[in-house]
Amino acid sequence: MNPKQLEMIKEDCSRIFRDPDRFSALKNESVLITGGTGFMGSWLVEAIAYLNDQHGFGTKLTLVARDIDRFNQNQPHLASRSDISFIEKSVRDLIDIPGDVSWIIHAAGTPDNRAHSSNPLDVIDSIANGTMQVLDASTRLSNLKKIVNISSGWVYGAQPKEMPRVPESYISGPDSAVITSAYAEAKRMGETFCSVYKGQFRIPIVTLRPFAFIGPYQLIEKPWAINNFINDAINGGPINILGDESTIRSYMYPSDMVNWILTVLCEGESGLVLNLGSPEGCTLREVADMVCGCIPGETVVISQTLNRKPKHSVFVPDISKAQEKLGLELSVSLQDAIKKTIEWLKLG
């Protein structure tokens, strides 16, 4: 990775940890992260490494991932650290967790919808059974302090159009009749497992339901709207809006994401369920225009003309519970998130 890209990550981490004492519960502790080499995992590792380097936290990290070689190749600055160790296997095969682990962030499970459609059974297996496996192994830990289960905002199913932001109290679910619901259903099952293990084994668990993110470490070729817009723009445009341009999405910058996850890990009360994302919904047209504005030149935005009724969807979280319970806020606007992402990609 380009040293300038690393500098950007460190600057973001410095902003997260203006008050590192808030995370002091992690000092000299051992943290296990499943899905430790993905987008979310990579940011969490960068953040904890920063706490160790800049604030002497002495936190030990164990990453569970299927492909450590790729991590070694893409993030050699992290792979070679002595405070990070690896367990190379699928969470489904995780029998034992190192005995000194006291904090777990269970972030395994690809959000890539290409995998959800083409291999739904594997997705269900790795998410649902993987979650049960992690929970089962955690029952044998003598000093477990908390597990953060990273679920998904998709567990709500289709967000009603008249509901601008979906709160945690909204009870609904994905359409089980369609194959593309496999990921959401598996995440829902994962949440149920967490509730059962919390009730039956008294394991302290909090659940986060992430929505959409944009920032460094996110693979720009992923088939999501904002990624496509940025990819189109970087390649000289035009920016193509696929589908209904009035579809509403919100995006959180990863430094805010990390701040929220670690705060919930340290301070979240067992049983808590919180949304994780930005409450500022924008239409795809607004997002595309924003991306356009961040690229010098004459990039244009092209909307499709589909001869049919508009069919926009909404996927935006209500975060008032996170604000009330833990005082969590967003510090990076979408405009800045897009600018920073483009800058980071151009450095690569």
Place this chain on the structure above:
Amino acid sequence: MKKITISDPTLRDGSHAIKHQLTAEQVSRYCAAIDKAGVPIVEVGHGNGIGASSIQVGLSGESDIKLLEAARSTLKHAKLGVHCIPGFATIKKHIKPALDLGVDIVRCACHCTEADTTRNHITFVREQGKQAFGVLMMAHMAPVDILVEEAMKMESYGAEAVIIMDSAGAFLPNRIETIISRLCDTLNVHVGYHGHNNLGMGIGNSIVAAGAGATIIDGTARCFGAGAGNTQLEILVPVLEKLGYSTGIDFYKLLDAADLAEKELLQSAPRVKSISVVSGLSGVFSGFTKHVERISKEYDVDPRDVFFKLGERGIIAGQEDMIIEEAYALHQKKTGKPL
């Protein structure tokens, strides 16, 4: 005014009609004419798509690269598209060189129940910043729920359009309306239709598809295409315009291109022959016609019986060897002895 994007596979589907013997010179001439007419997408290559040239489905007279180079150097306005069936076409050997050469759109096609096979190809094309469409071939063989599910997979892989391909010319308008409507209700991307004329439904089905919400319609000059031929482009465009759709195509120049196609490309104009009707009714890929006729003659059996037998077995493109199997079985039944 509702807009319809016309995609012209004359130089791809038409290749079936002349045993894949298109020359670079023919491609250049037709591309020049159709480009002037303002047709927005022109598909070029072997009838079964890039990388398909083989003894099994027919050897090309010219390589994909030569045909695409000829098209690329001629087309000034139209996007250059290729048909790509994963298996015939591989990413490294066929798609990457095609994109490097300037192909704008890759139509990743598969049998209508096998969208999974297109994932890597669609993903690669999108990652290269080019357009990828998904194509569900032989769509008459699957119920609408399955087609919707497969189309959703293609959309999730990044396809910017999903095209329903009536490879056997077997659809009747009522099913087209149901399928296209359901796809438009479900998908967020363009829905398209590619018709064949076996049952005389090329134009009719295309109009029904447009009415149900399809925004990409395929048509070829003088029906130049597999079997009974495709939806006839120079009729499709004015009919759509008359119905109030905008295609952005210059009618007179389109007619000129069609005249040129007749003169330069066609050895014999595709027409709805008796065997094509049987192909449509039996639901067997139009491209099988020449193979069925040749093999039936060889085994001294009625090609119509062969088609219906193939239809009963649900044979699809790539299973051309089954024609021999069925012809042989019919021969045995007829004569009571092996060859």
